[in-house]
Amino acid sequence: MLQSGLFTKTRREAPKDEVANNAKLLIRAGFVHKEMAGVYSYLPLGLRVLNNINEIIRKEMDAIGGQELFLTALQDKSVWEKTNRWDDSVVDNWFKTKLKNGSELGLGFTHEEPLTKLMREHINSFRDLPAYPYQIQTKFRNEIRVKSGIMRGREFLMKDLYSFSKNEEEHNSFYEKAKEAYGKIFSSVGLGDITYVTFASGGSFSKYSHEFQTVCEAGEDIIYVSEDKKIAVNKEVYDEKTLEDLGLKKEELEERKAIEVGNIFSLGTKFSDAFNLDYTDENGEKHPVIMGSYGIGPGRLMGAIVEIFSDERGIVWPEAAAPFAVHLLSLGDSVSKTADKVYNDLREAGVEALYDDRKDATAGEKFADADLIGIPWRLVVSPKTIEQGKVEVKNRRTGEIKMMEEKELVKLLITLNVKPAVKLC
């Protein structure tokens, strides 16, 4: 993509009303736009990142049998009355509205109810189970107070998968697979080492739910981390009894702030009972379906990535999330032909590049923008590099700089694009 044609602009200063680092950087670099408190639009660069994250999630969900669908945001009051979750005294963050004829509607804050009801049409026999539908969809929650930039808003994207299983055993087996898949997702975006499976309150059907907490000062949750066992306990269930259950000792735990990037929990038969979702087994006997739900907030994950991977100059995207694989800069009119060629060669090789071809921007401006936008690899074509017959390559994270011949470079970038783990410098 030509940067001269990118309509978003970077800015030197963040709006004064933003405090969260993720929002400051994402707004300055032109990834998101704040529409109102807790409501952010995704601009082209931001959408590319969000889509990358969504693709990583899709890949892992599909790998464990997930099937993507797309449910409605508009919700039927009567469906939620079945579980008593329409009542404002039970769920206080509904956005409710009305049809012209006066009937009440809600904007979905989660989707257990409509999906359970829907699945009645498709689940009758043991042959129909298990089933793992999921979606990536906008949720609405009328939070009393929003904060933390794009990490906690009133309108946000959520990947929610729901499992429908025949029995506890089948449920537990999937639950473990989902846990592993979540681990892979967070590792893919570079957060594997600091994201802990965290024991949290489980609700009415299991003792604990599992959260995926990424250790970060900007987080809103307090967790107690066992570095050795790679697990953690949420403050909400942190007591002697829990520690005993989990075989943990107080001394091995460290208190940390963390961002909840994912949450999985067992639902038992709460929803299948409410909607009479049951199936007939091999012997003709009826049983309620055992359910679970598995959430990840892609937008929140994006915010967490920015919180963790950034420095005083800007964002430092992990390769898997980056809006482009490389950022090509041409310095000065005299080199535009050579830079154009590098850009075209990259495109032909399938390497996605953002090409800063702007004629009216100075070198310093281009460097500053490149640092701010945070694409992992920066390529420079300038009179200096042409003199050597090479292209300069800089790693945004390590700051390492190397001069390479173009052919050699393109070859390496192709490899890099397929396997982000390969180190160029």
Place this chain on the structure above:
RNA sequence: CGGGAUAUAGUGUAAUGGUAGCACGAAUCCUUUGGGAGGAUUUAGUCCCAGUUCGAGUCUGGGUAUCCCGACCA
């Protein structure tokens, strides 16, 4: 929802109750191109509604928005 604070140009900031200024941005022209370059000429603003006052960005009341702390986060 309880408590606290703020609101001036696209962005960031000034202005004893007395001519709304500066920087960045944007526009035009010229010179520039390895870390936000220089010059010239432009552009654009007091959140909304009342009130006090000869006069309100500034004081008073109400509204709205935004932020912070806490509570909440099924």
